[in-house]
Every structure is written in structure tokens, then in C-alpha cells.
Amino acid sequence: MNELRVLIIDDEESIRHMLSMTLRKEGCTLRAVENGEDGLKELIANTYDIVVCDVRMPKMGGLELLDELRSRQIETMVIVMSAFGNRELAIDALKRGAYDYIDKPFTRDEIVLTLAKASERLRLRRENEELRARVTHQTGLGRLIGQSEPMQQVFSTLKRVASFKSTVLLTGESGTGKELAARAIHELSPRSEGPFVAINCGAIPEALLESELFGHVRGAFTDASSDHEGLFQAASGGTLFLDEIAELPLSLQVKLLRVLQEGEVRRVGDTKSVPVDVRIVAASLHNMAKRVEEGLFREDLFYRINVIALRLPALRERPDDIPLLVRHFIEEQNQRQGTSVREVEAQALEVLTRYAWPGNVRELYNAIERGVVMSANEQITLDDLPPQLRQAQSPLQAVLSSDELSIKKLSAELERILITRALERTEGNRSAAARLLEISHRALLYKLKDYAIDT
Numbered sequence: 300m301n302e303l304r305v306l307i308i309d310d311e312e313s314i315r316h317m318l319s320m321t322l323r324k325e326g327c328t329l330r331a332v333e334n335g336e337d338g339l340k341e342l343i344a345n346t347y348d349i350v351v352c353d354v355r356m357p358k359m360g361g362l363e364l365l366d367e368l369r370s371r372q373i374e375t376m377v378i379v380m381s382a383f384g385n386r387e388l389a390i391d392a393l394k395r396g397a398y399d400y401i402d403k404p405f406t407r408d409e410i411v412l413t414l415a416k417a418s419e420r421l422r423l424r425r426e427n428e429e430l431r432a433r434v435t436h437q438t439g440l441g442r443l444i445g446q447s448e449p450m451q452q453v454f455s456t457l458k459r460v461a462s463f464k465s466t467v468l469l470t471g472e473s474g475t476g477k478e479l480a481a482r483a484i485h486e487l488s489p490r491s492e493g494p495f496v497a498i499n500c501g502a503i504p505e506a507l508l509e510s511e512l513f514g515h516v517r518g519a520f521t522d523a524s525s526d527h528e529g530l531f532q533a534a535s536g537g538t539l540f541l542d543e544i545a546e547l548p549l550s551l552q553v554k555l556l557r558v559l560q561e562g563e564v565r566r567v568g569d570t571k572s573v574p575v576d577v578r579i580v581a582a583s584l585h586n587m588a589k590r591v592e593e594g595l596f597r598e599d600l601f602y603r604i605n606v607i608a609l610r611l612p613a614l615r616e617r618p619d620d621i622p623l624l625v626r627h628f629i630e631e632q633n634q635r636q637g638t639s640v641r642e643v644e645a646q647a648l649e650v651l652t653r654y655a656w657p658g659n660v661r662e663l664y665n666a667i668e669r670g671v672v673m674s675a676n677e678q679i680t681l682d683d684l685p686p687q688l689r690q691a692q693s694p695l696q697a698v699l700s701s702d703e704l705s706i707k708k709l710s711a712e713l714e715r716i717l718i719t720r721a722l723e724r725t726e727g728n729r730s731a732a733a734r735l736l737e738i739s740h741r742a743l744l745y746k747l748k749d750y751a752i753d754t
Contacts, residue, residue, distance in 0.1 A: 335359025
């Protein structure tokens with residue numbers, strides 16, 4: 300129990316003295332106070348591993364203290380002390396979050412043993428938290444999976460912004476996981492106990508979208524036979540995910556801007572506004588700045604939702620994550636389908652890794668689902684994959700599978716492919732491309748001219 304920080308809370312001086320003497324001999328760092336109010340102040344100001352607290356005290360008893368700790372989200376292990384015959388109070392304390400209880404009067408050995416058990420539980424809890432943190436950092440956040448550098452940057456940003464109310468704009472190609480990122484923000488935020496409500500702004504007809512977002516009152520329009528609560532009200536206290544916000548009609552963009560500015564909504568046909576407490580996460584696969592230039596999206600609304608911008612990388616930008624995603628999806632499909640596929644054969648995995656994935660992670664998920672269903676044994680083979688994957692060939696494979704046997708011509712084509720790849724990877728930076736190719740900058744310039752490669 301060395302280095303444990305323990306707070307003793309008891310209105311009897313003799314108990315405080317005895318506990319202090321006993322636990323100091325065990326190597327604990329101690330502080331002792333005489334009532335729950337002083338104990339709460341101490342726990343707000345400082346961090347303690349374990350609290351040893353009496354149930355009955357003036358100025359806030361142990362049960363009230365437990366309620367305060369829970370409401371303030373103060374993490375510590377509480378051991379309550381109760382006089383013999385007050386077992387019901389001790390059990391009530393356990394229900395409110397206490398770790399254990401001990402009957403008064405107790406011996407030195409009893410309190411040492413109780414704290415030793417609490418110390419061991421604390422050690423295991425911290426080890427598990429550290430393990431979960433390492434696993435999360437390595438493989439994913441929520442349902443977002445990835446260990447590549449681009450995804451680690453995404454995870455870091457999501458964790459950083461989750462605790463704030465600022466609006467987040469997620470961009471990226473279709474299938475990159477924008478809704479999963481929005482859910483991760485919600486689940487990591489103080490609003491995680493509240494609702495997460497999602498709507499695709501491009502999937503609902505314009506005539507119905509206003510009512511869906513803001514609600515309506517009875518008689519507001521034909522078929523409005525009763526009052527209807529909109530999604531803003533439904534998401535109050537939580538997060539509203541506006542997917543494909545670029546598709547929002549201009550007439551509704553004005554009303555959305557007003558809601559974001561004033562924090563209240565007015566239902567269709569109503570004369571009064573209703574306050575809402577909603578955190579907005581928006582998403583689009585479009586270039587939002589370009590939509591503003593084209594007059595398709597209001598500039599003031601764009602700046603309002605673009606407080607924190609985060610782009611989800613395409614799957615082709617993080618090929619190192621593909622084997623990890625494949626394993627994850629196989630396990631998921633095994634549970635869902637009742638199958639027992641264990642792996643992907645090497646040739647099939649190579650095809651999965653080099654494929655361009657225009658549909659991103661969603662397309663990969665569908666490919667693995669097909670592979671699991673079509674597999675005749677515990678291994679997914681190339682024949683089990685969708686036809687477009689089997690037919691896809693890299694430029695290098697196309698060269699090697701041709702009937703050309705001239706070493707000179709094949710070498711030239713190989714050089715062209717490697718130079719093109721290096722320029723793509725360095726975004727046209729010739730000096731950086733030359734370093735990747737391990738040739739001089741001058742040699743690269745000559746080859747660009749010889750092969751008529753336009754940069």
C-alpha cells in the first residue's frame with residue numbers, strides 16, 4: 300500500500316487518530332477531516348486514491364458525500380465505516396458507489412486488510428485503463444479502426460474537440476466513416492448520456508425537411524393532424540449530426556443559421572420559439588468553400604459550421620490499415636453470420652491492399668462480407684472476392700503480364716511507373732521524388748523529358 304493517498308473522514312477524533320497511526324505505518328500518505336463537507340472540499344481540491352468515511356456525520360454524512368462525488372464525477376474509491384447494527388446504511392452506500400464497508404469497532408488488521416483489497420482493485424483498474432488506452436491508440440476510436448499516422452491524427456483531433464460544444468465540420472469521400480467520427484465525438488463528450496440524432500439532409504424532400512428539423516404544430520399544413528417535435532428538440536442535451544449539409548436548400552440554411560446563433564427553434568406554424576441545447580456535427584463530401592463560391596451555400600453559415608474542420612482520409616491514403624480492417628471485419632462477420640473464417644490467403648490480401656477502393660471503408664466491408672459468405676473453408680481466397688477486385692491490376696502487373704520480352708522496353712516502362720508514383724507521393728516535388736527514387740535531381744529531369752511525363 301506504499302504511496303497510496305488516503306483521505307480519512309470521521310467526526311470522532313479517536314477514530315481519526317487510530318486510522319492515521321495505522322495507515323502511516325503502512326506507508327500511506329494521509330489527510331484527516333472531521334465531516335463530509337470538509338471532505339468534499341478536499342476531494343475537489345486534491346486527488347486521493349482511497350477515502351475512508353463514516354456513514355453518520357454532522358455536516359454531510361457518507362451517503363450524501365457519495366451522491367456529491369457521483370454528481371461531480373470525482374473518481375476515488377470509498378470505504379464506508381458503519382457502527383454495528385447499521386448494516387442497512389452500509390449496503391445503501393454500496394448501491395451509491397462505495398467500494399466496500401467495515402463495521403465499527405474494527406481491529407487494526409481488519410482495516411489494513413480492507414485497504415489492501417482496495418489497493419489491489421485500484422492497481423488492476425489502472426492497469427486495465429492503461430491497456431485500453433494503448434489498444435485504442437493503436438487500433439481505433441469507437442468504431443473507427445486504424446493504426447496509420449493519418450488515422451492517429453484523426454483520433455487525436457476527435458479526442459481534443461469532443462469535450463467542447465464547438466461545431467465540427469467533417470469532410471471526406473463517401474465511405475470514409477464521417478458518421479462514425481461524429482458518433483465518436485458524441486460518445487467522448489460530456490453529452491454522451493444524451494441523444495445522438497442523425498439526419499441526411501439530401502435524403503429528405505425539401506417540403507418535409509423543415510418540419511423534420513424544426514417540427515410543426517397541428518394545422519400548420521395539410522396532413523399536420525398533431526404537433527410534431529423536430530430533430531433539434533429531439534437532440535436537445537445531446538448531439539445532432541447533419542450529414543450532407545451541403546444539400547440543405549438555401550431557404551433552410553437561413554433558418555439553420557438562426558438556430559445556431561440564437562439557440563432556439565420555432566416549429567412550422569408556431570408563434571413562439573423553444574430553447575434547445577444541441578451540439579452540431581456536420582458532414583459533407585463536397586468542397587464546401589467551392590459550394591460557397593458557386594452560390595449554393597451561404598457564406599455566413601459556412602463560417603458558423605466550419606469552426607473545427609476535420610478531413611477523414613480515403614482508404615487508399617492509408618493502405619497500412621487494410622490488413623487491420625480486414626481482420627476486424629472478418630471477426631464481425633463471423634459473429635453476425637455464424638461463420639468461422641480465420642484468415643485471408645496471401646494473394647487475396649495483396650489484392651485487397653493494392654486496390655484503389657473508390658468506395659473506401661464501406662466498399663472494403665462489403666467485399667469482406669462477400670468473401671466470408673463465399674468462402675468454402677476457413678480462408679478467404681482470391682476467388683471469393685468481388686469480380687472488380689480480381690480484375691484490378693496495378694500498372695506494374697500489367698507490364699509484367701504483357702507479351703513484351705524486350706528488357707529495354709520493360710525497363711523503360713518500369714522506370715516510368717516508378718517516377719510517376721514518386722511524383723504522386725511527393726505531390727509533384729521533384730527533389731523529394733528524386734530522393735525516393737535514389738537518383739540525382741538532374742537525372743530525374745532527363746527522364747521526365749525522355750518519357751514525356753508532365754508534372
